[in-house]
Amino acid sequence: MKKLKRSARLVEMTQYLLSRPHTLIPLTTFADRYGAAKSSISEDLVIIKEVFEDEGMGELQTHAGAAGGVKFIPKMPKDQALIFAEELCRQLQQKDRVLPGGYLYMSDLLGQPSLMNEAGKIFATAFADQEIDVVMTVETKGIPLAYATGAQLNLPVVLVRRDHQVTEGSAVSINYVSGSHKSIHTMSLSRRALKEKSKVLIVDDFMKAGGTIQGMVDLLAEFDAEVAGVGVLVESGEVESEERLLRDYVSLATLAGVDSKSKEINVKPGNYFSK
């Protein structure tokens, strides 16, 4: 136990709360930690709550009663999220991103931890009120996004593999059809990675017709688990409505078109902003 002045306590409590999102912290934890009266801690929390909410950092929920305490729920206000999405769109529209076949080079953006953390915070906001046990993605490029989302929601991440790895133990494999190419692929998940009845938030970097994500949904059925939500960073809007396998998802950006001749790319904020 250490006695801290209010000013030092505010700094310490701020970092303590920020590093423990979606975690209930009893007031006694703070009172013991700083050798302060609960009433002083409550006053500190009022100050912190006000700054967090004014700054659009998230909510500080107070739960009364014996099992009560305070919980930091990271949330990004929609106007701030839109600024992020517009900047993402601007960067995605750089002409030199167009690869042969009309694919888009995105690895430089996906390689920025701070950008992934912002996107993760938006997903954590979008799904803050859902009951979720784990975040799931399939290797490879969605992984940083899934971890960023898991970190903000204080949830573990489960990783679906493209092939069965010796380091994963026994696994359940399924075949799935990648919607846009109609080609068949395999994905597998370690048996011990997911408990039965788990509620799962699926996250990925890119979705076209939704075949890969539908594969994850089918895999969840094998585990008797259920989908709590689907979040994708970029969706392709270039999909015929009847080809779309998945309709209920959140996207942060929509790729409206790539002209592989003129190299023009058209990206708009995703469906999260029209909901």
Next chain:
Amino acid sequence: MKKLKRSARLVEMTQYLLSRPHTLIPLTTFADRYGAAKSSISEDLVIIKEVFEDEGMGELQTHAGAAGGVKFIPKMPKDQALIFAEELCRQLQQKDRVLPGGYLYMSDLLGQPSLMNEAGKIFATAFADQEIDVVMTVETKGIPLAYATGAQLNLPVVLVRRDHQVTEGSAVSINYVSGSHKSIHTMSLSRRALKEKSKVLIVDDFMKAGGTIQGMVDLLAEFDAEVAGVGVLVESGEVESEERLLRDYVSLATLAGVDSKSKEINVKPGNYFSK
């Protein structure tokens, strides 16, 4: 511009600094942001610095002069890192982790964002004084660790693929020999992922003889880039000295032995703690 009281300012500045590690922030940024005198901001920073350093959260470096400001360098003290490593060892020693072939199931631990963030903070501490441009890993399981390290060091992450992906553009591929099995594999890196002369911190989840990491080192040579350091979460100590391809690295845990019959696993803190 908003006028904030000192108490609110401390909360705001704390979160501002924590979310921008290894970033120089001019005092005028804060002065403008809060409509406060630079002298008040300096006083605030003294309080924050004291708490950060007392709590083992890191350093708050002050740079004087016109181009000056303040920079938060996340650092975990070695005693705190050792507590982390010992807990990691304890969890790795759970008997049910042993897979056929003596492999160890680690995906549940690698799937915890908070655990990855702690490990990333230790690597950021170990390599805080190196000049580094990017963090590199090879898919798949080292990815969360690389991003956690990159986030703490404010650096981008570059991802080496096991095969050449259409979404990566033109790439450089090399073959490498996995030391323990003497089998030959391929890894590739997109040409546009890495600038020439880059200084690269290599991060991975597991290292046995070091063949995979040596492969990344060889790949760097193709880009005229250089190794700034190597960090692995777990190294296998079950390697004959002459088989070890790599000698200069930091490990957080050492797997001393796995008995696939008795399922006994022996894990000790890594070489970071004996340096």
